[in-house]
Amino acid sequence: MSINLTQENYYHENNMRIKRGDTVLIIAGKDKGKRGKVLQVFPMREKIMVEGINIRKKHVRPKRSGEKGQTVEMSLPFAISNAQVICTKCKKASRMGFKDLDDGKKHRICKKCGQPQ
Numbered sequence: 001m002s003i004n005l006t007q008e009n010y011y012h013e014n015n016m017r018i019k020r021g022d023t024v025l026i027i028a029g030k031d032k033g034k035r036g037k038v039l040q041v042f043p044m045r046e047k048i049m050v051e052g053i054n055i056r057k058k059h060v061r062p063k064r065s066g067e068k069g070q071t072v073e074m075s076l077p078f079a080i081s082n083a084q085v086i087c088t089k090c091k092k093a094s095r096m097g098f099k100d101l102d103d104g105k106k107h108r109i110c111k112k113c114g115q116p117q
């Protein structure tokens, strides 16, 4: 039986092209061109949450009468395909691939410069 890499296991947790702590460039949507740090990854939903990206303002009602309501800004998760990792080596926004290196482990590599990330 051949192994078929479907879209589903393509983004499996240990196989993620984007990891928490990565700096990503937003390549689509209203925040296109912005950069931010990945705060959280949601492999099952193929979404990521990035600092300062996809901000929604949420109005919080006062808990007690007499208190003022507040507006809280929060980052919401968005599709992983809207972001590209900025390589720590060549500093370019790049697609990431996987490669078995000499230590026998699978490493995430930058497709532009070939360096492990």
Ligand SMILES: [Zn+2]
Pocket: 087, 088, 089, 090, 091, 092, 094, 110, 111, 112, 113, 114, 115
């Ligand atoms: Zn690179």
